[in-house]
Amino acid sequence: MAVPIDDYLRTQFMPHIWCPGCGHGIILGAVLRAIGRLDLPKDEVCIVSGIGCASRAPGYLDFNTVHTTHGRALAFATGIKIARPDLHVIVLTGDGDAAAIGGNHLIHAARRNVGLTTVMFNNSIYGMTNGQYSPMTPRGRYASTAPYGNVERNFDMCELVRAAGGNYVARATTAHARQLSNYVENAIQTPGFAFVEAVTQCPTYFGRRNKMGTPVDMIEWFRKNSINAAAAAKLDPADLDGKIIIGEFYRGDAPEYTEVYDEVIERAKEAAAR
Amino acid sequence: MPGHNGRDLRLLQGNECCAEAAILAGCRFFAGYPITPSTEIAELLSEKLPQVGGKFIQMEDEIASMAAVIGASLTGAKSMTATSGPGFSLKQENIGFASFTEVPCVIVNVQRTGPSTGLPTAPAQADLMQARWGTHGDHPIVALYPSTVPEVFDLTIKAFNIAEQLRVPVILLMDEVVGHMREKVAIPHQSEIEIVSRPQPDVPPEEYLPYAAGPDGVPPMAPFGTGYRWHVTGLYHDETGFPTTAAPKVDRLMKRLYSKIESAADEITFTSDEFLDDADTVVVACGITARSARRSVRLAREKGIRAGMVQLKTIWPFPYDLVGDIAGRVDRIIVPEMNMGQLIGEVERAAKGRCEVVGYSRVDGEPIAPAEIVAKIEEV
Amino acid sequence: MRREIRLSGYGGQGLILAGIILAEAAMHDGHEVVQSQSYGPEARGGASRAEVIISDEPIDYPKVTNPDVLLLMSDQACKRFAGSACQGGTVIVDSGLITSIPETSGVVYKFPITDIAVEATGRSISANVAALGVLNTVAKLVSPESLKNAVSSRVPRGTAEVNLAALRAGIAAAEAAGAER
Incomplete structure (x- = not known):
């Protein structure tokens, strides 16, 4: 089903700041089509970002939008969601934002299972600051701060979020725009913390x-280098070196934070009445 | 127990009193991280906030706490956090964000001896400058400073009201001694407390300009999720809220942020004084040290010395005019403070050489005793 | 009139709670009051001190400098604070815990406070409240009625009976010794 997304864009601010050929627009389109298919009222959607190329997205979107400080989008979003659980709070973040400076917030947002949808634009680099290596830059790849090849290993953020307790974990790439959009749609519909990694160029x-x-x-x-999770499970791990495993990795039904907190409010009110 | 004028008379710790006052001021969201000597505020609010339908969350760190407070405030909830020096340092980037995006919030800093871990259970007054200049860049800020538990009540309410009225982060600076001491507080009934809420737009959403200020320099603020979709960014922004790099707009924003505080300065400057009329020596102090100052000038008067004192309950914006007036009338101002000399710099700026300004620092984790100030007063 | 009271001992003896109870009783009697404390990083053990100022006027400087009434409940506290009592002040010592008393300008009253509490309630934890009974009987700081009410309202839920028994035992010990001033 084709969904017109112009209505969600603040087109007066086009052209956007992203470079020609950047994959961020593909991800943003996937997010907006998911919102469109779910027919979410614009007033009930809140988009929160941190700092970086991906985090410039909310400025172009006609929702309640917040462009916060580097790495802290999930913490801001947690405050918004807890204060207004009825809002659909979607965090658009980059790999530097979410996996490095904001890594701890990601772990704890997942552990709390706050009802946030997080889409991590993973381009494996700090683009805004001209190409330093990030926690998502594979070992051996070059960056402006890795002129001899990156020494560090890259993170598997999907494994991380799943281990930390998120209720939905998926990954796709900009070569799989439709699949990506479906994952975002599923993520938004998931009560609890949902994480979609979008691999982008x-x-x-x-x-x-x-x-x-x-x-x-x-x-x-x-x-060419993406492999479905089901297929990957049948392969020797050594054959997966350098591959991007895509798919829905986890769907859980752990209770969502704000729903549990509502029970706390009930108990507190009873205690106060005694 | 029923007390004065039917008010509820309670023996409250400074930190407890702050939490109780916050709820009466309308606080409905608290995010924090455990840190001595402020933790009682979080503990009490974890119990009390859900009783009134409010929300409490202990975040993963100080930075996240400040972020969550700003996020909640964007939805219209009156929001607060509490910390001490090390945590206050961590919060600074986001305090700057709140200041620049004009999101009302209250940050309590129950000060302890620093720097670094310092003496976690001992008092100091060394965050005066951090309260003003802790975040990078020019920015508006308001800081209030109680010296008694009843003042904690009063200034906590005022902190929320000012934050809402001016859309500015308000720092409530407390001394460890005040945070942990217990005093008698007559809690007024909710109906006796003046409550201020942030200005709301009086135009339909399609005409709403989130950063178009009225004559008082404060733009109306629509809560998220009420039909007014607007953009919040830490980038320089124009009246629409969207980023701009246009020099005149950048200049205009910064100047408005300063002028909204300046034009309200009289309303938000709170002081208390004693024996000022004929004083030739005046002690200027804040927090717990103001109580020592009060005692010291009483003792000095018993000795026939014409000493007076001023307690600054508002530290930022600093009352330059008031202190300047005093400087023009007296021989000497003494500034006792539990730091290496922070308040004295502002007093000197205000005095502009019109009188002698003498500092007295105590930095060993003990409050300044009245006798120490008397000795300074007697030392001509 | 301003009266300064310092309660000192080690962490875990409940002296801060004793200070709160005393302050609350004084508040109920209509006085101005400040209660403060200082303690080390240890939750239990270590030095602990609670201070109360009771006055008929607003209290400016809230810290105790020369206590009119001093309670000493550990050797360490005794060494540190015995000399701080004001001239002719009341110094109450738990003689079951303290072996030697340094020079002091106060008048020393010795009571085996912890033993009195154990005998009355079977629990040494109630020594703080027994101490209040002794101290208030000797120094007459607050009305017995307010003290009793403050004990009931401030001690942990379910322990009021035990603590009131400790309070009575402290009062009785002081009265029996004819220590009332």
């Missing part, structure tokens, strides 16, 4: 420095 910094070719080449690379 940064042709300007990651692509150029790592000789990945054109943006189309990068998307093509994602397509």
Whole structure:
């Protein structure tokens, strides 16, 4: 079903700041189509971001939008969601924002199982500051602060969020826009914490420095190197080296934070009445 | 027990009193992180807030607490956090965000001896400058400073009201001694307490400009989720709330943020004084030290010395005019403080050389005793 | 009139609670009152001190400097604070816990406070309230009625009876010794 997304955009601020060939627009389109299919009233949607290329997204969206401080989007969003549990609070964040400076907030938002939808735009690089390596940059890849190749291993954020207690965990790439949008739709519908990793291309910094070719080449690379979770489960882990495993990894039904807190309010009121 | 004028008379700790007053001021959201010597505020609010339908959350760290407070305030909830020096440092970036995006909130800092871990259970007054300049960049801020538990009650209510009225973060600076001491407080009935709430838009959503200020410099603030969809950003923004790099707009925003505080300065400056009329020596102090100052000038008067004192309950904006007037009338101002000399710098700025300004610092984790100030007064 | 009271001993003896009870009783009697404390980082053990100022006028400086009434419930507290009592002040010592008393300008009253509490209630934890009974009987700080009410309202739920028994035992010990001033 095609969903017109112009209505969700503050088109007066176009063109956006993202580079030609950047994958962020594909992810944003996937998010907006998910919102459209769910027919969420604009006044009931709140988009929260941190700092970085991905975090510029809310400025272009016609919802209640907050562009916060670096890494802290989930903490701001937690305050919003707890104060107004009826709002659909969606966090758009990057890999530096969510996996590095904001990593602890991600762990705890998942552990609390607050009803937030988090979409992590993973371009494996700090784009806004011109291409430093991030926790999502694979070992051996080049970045402006990894001129001899990255020493560090990259994170598996989906494993992390699942282990921390989130209720929904999925990953797709910009080569799988429709699948990605479906995952975001499922994430929004999940009570509790939901996390979608969207692997995306940064042709300007990651692509150029790592000789990945054109943006189309990068998307093509994602397509060829992605492997479905079910198929991956049957393979030897050694064969998965360098692959992107995509799919829905986890659906849980642990109680959502604000619903549990409502019970606390009931108990507190009873205690006060005694 | 029924007390004065039917008010509820209670023996309350400063921290407890702050929590009780916050609820009466309309606080419905608290996010915090445990830290001595402020923790009692969080503990009491974890019990009391849900009783009135409010929300309490203990976040994963101080930074997240400040962020959650701002997030909750965006939905219209009167929000607060409480911390001490090290946590206050961690919160600073987000305090700057709240100041710049004009999100009302109250931050309690029950000060302890620093820097770093310092003496966690001992008092100090060394966060005066952190309260003013803790975050980077120019920014408006208000800081109030009680010296007694009844003042904690009064200034906590005022902190919320000012935060709402001016859309500014308000810092409530407390001394460890005040946070942990118990005093008699006559709690007024809710109906006796003046409550201020943030200005609301009087235009339909399609005409709403979230950062278009009225004559008082304060823009109306629509809660999230009420039909007014607006954008909040820590980037420089114009009246629409969207980012701008246009120099005149950047300049206009910063100047408005300052002028909204300046134009309300008289309303939000609270002081208390004693024996000022004929004083030739005046002690200027805040918090617990103001109580020592009060005692010291009484003792000095018994010795025939014309000493007076001023207690600053509002530290920021600093009452330069008031202190300047005093400087023009007296021989000497003495500034006792539990730090290496923070308040004295502002007193000197206000005095502009019109009188001698003498500091007295005590930094060993003990409050300044009245006898120490008397000795300073006698030392000509 | 301003009266300064210092209660000192080690953490876990409940001296801060004793200070709160005394302050609340004084408040109910219509006095101005400040209660404060200082303690080390230890939750139990370590030095602990609670201070109360009772006055008929608003209290400016809220800290105790020369206590009119001093309670000493550990050797460490005794060494540190015995000398702080004001001239002719009341110094009450738990003689079951304290072996030697340094020089003091106050008048010393010795009572085996913890033993009195144990005998009355079977629990040493109620020594703080027994101490209040002794101290208030000797120094006449607050009305017995207010003290009793403050004990009932401030001690942990379910322990009022035990603590009131300790209070009575403290009062009786002081009266029996003819220690009333």
